[in-house]
Amino acid sequence: MSVQNSHQSNCSIATSLSILGDKWTLLIARDIMMGNQNFESIQKNLNISRNLLTERLKFMTTNKLIRRYVPNNRKRAMYVPTQRCNDLVKIFLSLSLWADRWIPDVKRPKIAGTIDEKVTEIGLKVIPFSKEEENRDLKFSIRPLH
Numbered sequence: 001m002s003v004q005n006s007h008q009s010n011c012s013i014a015t016s017l018s019i020l021g022d023k024w025t026l027l028i029a030r031d032i033m034m035g036n037q038n039f040e041s042i043q044k045n046l047n048i049s050r051n052l053l054t055e056r057l058k059f060m061t062t063n064k065l066i067r068r069y070v071p072n073n074r075k076r077a078m079y080v081p082t083q084r085c086n087d088l089v090k091i092f093l094s095l096s097l098w099a100d101r102w103i104p105d106v107k108r109p110k111i112a113g114t115i116d117e118k119v120t121e122i123g124l125k126v127i128p129f130s131k132e133e134e135n136r137d138l139k140f141s142i143r144p145l146h
Helices: 003-007 012-020 025-033 039-046 050-062 089-102
Strands: 066-069 078-081 124-128 140-144
Touching: 012 025, 025 039, 025 050, 025 078, 025 089, 039 050, 050 066
Parallel strands: none
Antiparallel strands: 066 078, 124 140
């Protein structure tokens, strides 16, 4: 789905994924937020090709996830997160919790943080699987709200 088509799909998830859904964007955002703010440190940490990193950084700048600037007395650009990027912290925490629960790995470093208690309406309705399964650990499935 192209960025333009997903923006017109009336689905917030599709719109978000049109910007965040490729293999590298969230990893680059994570690195920049953790202090790897120059091209070389991001490239080395992620082991991403230089051409692909250049493309992703331009895309992320265009979509206002990061800001590129060249500090005084320096030749190389730095990348800093914008508020749009900083708001991804909740996504990072949620993905980390999901991975820790469903794909545990004792070697993987843990991250910590707080996700607020605000419920966001996403147009989905929670429906029990069946009477027998209501008391199990995962009680609900989600289906489109009609």
